[in-house]
Amino acid sequence: xxxxxxxxxxxxxxxxxxxxxxxxxxxxxxxxxxxxxxxxxxxxxxxxxxxxxxxxxxxxxxxxxxxxxxxxxxxxxxxxxxxxxxxxxxxxxxxxxxxxxxxxxxxxxxxxxxxxxxxxxxxxxxxxxxxxxxxxxxxxxxxxxxxxxxxxxxxxxxx
Numbered sequence: 001x002x003x004x005x006x007x008x009x010x011x012x013x014x015x016x017x018x019x020x021x022x023x024x025x026x027x028x029x030x031x032x033x034x035x036x037x038x039x040x041x042x043x044x045x046x047x048x049x050x051x052x053x054x055x056x057x058x059x060x061x062x063x064x065x066x067x068x069x070x071x072x073x074x075x076x077x078x079x080x081x082x083x084x085x086x087x088x089x090x091x092x093x094x095x096x097x098x099x100x101x102x103x104x105x106x107x108x109x110x111x112x113x114x115x116x117x118x119x120x121x122x123x124x125x126x127x128x129x130x131x132x133x134x135x136x137x138x139x140x141x142x143x144x145x146x147x148x149x150x151x152x153x154x155x156x157x158x159x
Contacts, residue, residue: 013043116149
């Protein structure tokens with residue numbers, strides 16, 4: 001079986017998508033599937049290319065045993081649509097951005113990350129950048145739930 005590849009996407013790739021990458025990596029590692037699932041993150045804009053995740057995102061993730069410090073922001077590129085099996089937007093704006101960049105034959109790969117958290121009323125992971133600690137904690141809660149749902153989906157449909 002080929003490795004399943006997942007790309008988490010937000011606007012600048014310094015808060016939500018690196019958090020999603022870190023949390024989903026943690027979930028996949030705990031399940032013993034790190035050799036079967038590759039995870040990365042990117043932004044639809046190049047505002048922070050080369051920068052580490054926001055310090056607050058790193059701090060709150062670390063409190064839950066998740067290290068984001070080695071990640072560096074990058075921008076989504078055309079090759080990503082060929083390489084990744086799942087390209088998961090954190091919100092509707094980034095979903096639209098991805099759909100505008102996406103070749104027609106890869107549109108099925110692009111969707112909202114919270115589609116994998118069906119018990120949630122929220123459809124988007126809110127940007128915590130301009131908020132306080134509660135925003136980063138809420139993002140982690142949402143991302144943890146969606147990560148469990150995504151892993152179950154991959155296990156049930158692709159493994």
